[in-house]
Structure formats: C-alpha cells, structure tokens
Amino acid sequence: MKKDLVKGMSHGIPIMLGYLSVSFGFGILAVSKGLDTLWASLISLTNLTSAGQKAGVDIIAAGGTLLQMALVQVTINMRYSLMALSLSQRLDKSFTTPHRLAASYGITDEIFAVCAAQKTPLTPAYMYGMILVATIGWVGGTVMGALAGQLLPDAVSSALGLVLYGMFIAIVIPPCKKERGVLAVSAAAAVMSLLFYYVFTKVSVGYAVIICAVAASAAGAWLFPVAAEKEGDGT
Amino acid sequence: MSIAVYVLVMAGVTYLIRMVPFTFFRKKITSRFWLSFLHYIPYAVLSAMTIPAIFYSTGSMPTAIAGTVVALVMAYFELPLIAVALGASLAAFLTGLVL
Numbered sequence: 001m002k003k004d005l006v007k008g009m010s011h012g013i014p015i016m017l018g019y020l021s022v023s024f025g026f027g028i029l030a031v032s033k034g035l036d037t038l039w040a041s042l043i044s045l046t047n048l049t050s051a052g053q054k055a056g057v058d059i060i061a062a063g064g065t066l067l068q069m070a071l072v073q074v075t076i077n078m079r080y081s082l083m084a085l086s087l088s089q090r091l092d093k094s095f096t097t098p099h100r101l102a103a104s105y106g107i108t109d110e111i112f113a114v115c116a117a118q119k120t121p122l123t124p125a126y127m128y129g130m131i132l133v134a135t136i137g138w139v140g141g142t143v144m145g146a147l148a149g150q151l152l153p154d155a156v157s158s159a160l161g162l163v164l165y166g167m168f169i170a171i172v173i174p175p176c177k178k179e180r181g182v183l184a185v186s187a188a189a190a191v192m193s194l195l196f197y198y199v200f201t202k203v204s205v206g207y208a209v210i211i212c213a214v215a216a217s218a219a220g221a222w223l224f225p226v227a228a229e230k231e232g233d234g235t
Numbered sequence: 236m237s238i239a240v241y242v243l244v245m246a247g248v249t250y251l252i253r254m255v256p257f258t259f260f261r262k263k264i265t266s267r268f269w270l271s272f273l274h275y276i277p278y279a280v281l282s283a284m285t286i287p288a289i290f291y292s293t294g295s296m297p298t299a300i301a302g303t304v305v306a307l308v309m310a311y312f313e314l315p316l317i318a319v320a321l322g323a324s325l326a327a328f329l330t331g332l333v334l
Binding site: 043053107165177222 | 249299332
C-alpha cells in the first residue's frame with residue numbers, strides 16, 4: 001500500500017514538471033481574461049485538464065451560456081471516457097466503488113498514459129500518489145503563473161513546453177519496437193492527426209483526437225488482434 | 236452570471252465524463268476485438284496528441300524539432316520517462332541558445 005503510494009508519486013514527478021510549465025501558461029491566460037488568482041487556481045483544482053480549462057475561461061470571459069459551457073466540456077473532454085474505460089479493465093481487486101469515485105477525478109491524458117503503461121493491475125494507492133503529485137504541479141503552476149506572469153525567461157518557459165510531449169514519446173516508442181500493431185496504430189493516428197491539422201481544419205482538436213484514436217485503434221484491432229495471452233498480464 | 240456557477244458546471248461535467256465509465260463499467264471485456272482496441276487506444280491517443288502539436292510546443296520549429304529528435308532517440312534506447320522528457324526540453328533550450 002505504502003510502496004504503491006510512493007511508486008505512484010515518483011511516477012507522477014515527470015507529470016508534475018510538465019504540468020508546472022503548462023499550467024503556468026494557464027495562470028497567465030486566466031488572469032489576462034479577467035479572473036483572479038483564486039478562481040484560476042480553483043478551476044485548475046476542480047478540472048485538472050488543459051484544453052477544457054482554456055475553453056472554459058474563454059466562455060466565462062465572453063459571458064457564454066451554461067449549456068455552451070457544458071457542451072464544450074463534453075466535446076473536448078470526451079476522450080477521458082475512452083481512457084477511463086480502458087483503465088477500468090486494468091484495476092486491481094482493491095479498487096472498490098468509493099476508490100473509483102475518487103480516483104476518476106484524476107484521469108488526465110498524462111496520468112492515463114503512465115497508468116496504461118504499467119504491467120501490473122492498478123491499485124488505488126498507486127493512482128492516488130500519482131494524482132496527488134500531478135495535482136500539486138497543476139495547481140501550483142497555475143498559482144505561480146497567475147501571480148508571477150512573465151518572470152520566467154522566455155527561453156526556459158518555451159523549452160518546458162516540450163516536457164509533456166517528450167514523455168508521450170517515451171511511452172509510445174519502446175512498445176513500437178516490439179509490436180508491429182502498436183507501430184502501425186501509432187503511425188496511422190499520427191498521419192490522421194496531421195490531416196486534421198493541415199487539411200480538415202474545421203474539426204476541433206478535441207474531436208480530431210477522438211476520431212484519430214478510435215479509427216486507428218479499430219483498424220489496429222482488426223488487422224493486428226492482440227494474442228490472447230497478452231491480455232492476461234494487462235499489457 | 237457568477238463565476239462560481241460556470242466553474243461548477245465546468246467541473247461537474249468534466250468529472251462525470253471521467254467517473255461514469257471508470258466506476259460503472261465492471262464487466263471484464265472478453266471480445267478479442269475490443270481487448271485489442273483498448274490495448275491500442277493509449278498509443279493512438281498519445282500519437283495523435285503529439286503529432287503535429289509537438290512541433291509548435293516551443294514557439295520555434297527548429298528548437299521543437301531538435302527536442303523531438305532527442306526524445307525519439309532517447310525513447311528508442313528506453314531511457315526513463317523523466318530523462319526523455321527533460322532531455323527533450325534541454326535539447327530545445329540549447330538549440331535556442333545556439334540559434
């Protein structure tokens with residue numbers, strides 16, 4: 001239990017570092033849109049999502065409707081449902097309903113990615129440790145960004161923009177070497193994402209990610225079905 | 236309208252999106268297709284989120300490409316996540332100094 005908590009916390013450190021830089025930017029943005037530090041931090045604490053928060057602050061600033069707020073959040077954050085579904089298959093027996101209700105708060109792109117890469121079933125303590133450290137980074141970065149604005153030199157803050165993507169690459173590449181299916185699916189998703197970014201630009205980023213992920217994974221599941229013994233150990 | 240109401244709706248919707256499938260989906264999936272689908276989802280999501288966004292993540296294409304290349308090489312040699320993440324940032328930072 002304690003070992004899992006510590007393991008989760010240590011796995012959360014790269015996430016925290018990445019979040020610090022990203023949420024720093026969110027803090028600056030929220031203040032520039034007229035929110036104070038307290039509200040900016042509360043939004044980060046209660047939402048724990050980058051794209052959704054940015055869109056939410058835009059709606060608050062524009063005085064949009066609550067329905068619009070709800071629809072935008074559903075659209076941008078729907079990918080979390082897929083991630084939650086995927087993680088629900090990897091949970092340890094100790095993951096009872098109260099633990100599920102609590103830990104679901106922390107299903108972000110990055111936490112999902114690290115959890116999904118684990119070979120053993122996920123325990124509540126492991127997820128709590130990771131969520132705790134990541135949330136400290138996310139809220140702490142927001143507070144600092146809201147308060148300190150542009151104190152960080154540009155060269156440093158812009159280089160920190162790469163932290164999370166570097167982590168994503170570190171998660172995707174090793175299994176690509178071992179599994180043809182993962183390589184094909186990752187490449188297909190990247191190509192589709194490029195098409196949405198440069199050609200079908202009308203589709204919002206939130207939808208584009210969902211479409212790329214579902215289409216590439218479905219094609220992968222059809223062309224490269226995972227062998228039965230692979231499923232047992234949760235890989 | 237009060238900011239609190241906006242934040243409540245925003246946080247409530249985001250929580251439900253995560254909580255409902257995580258809490259109420261209890262069946263173990265046995266279909267080979269769906270198991271494979273869920274196996275591939277993380278990699279597909281991460282690839283789609285990374286490409287091409289990573290090239291714009293530093294505000295300068297050359298520094299971002301330097302960081303991407305370093306991350307790819309380090310990841311190929313299976314270095315720890317934190318090393319790859321910081322190595323990519325450091326490469327982008329150093330490239331920025333040289334340019």
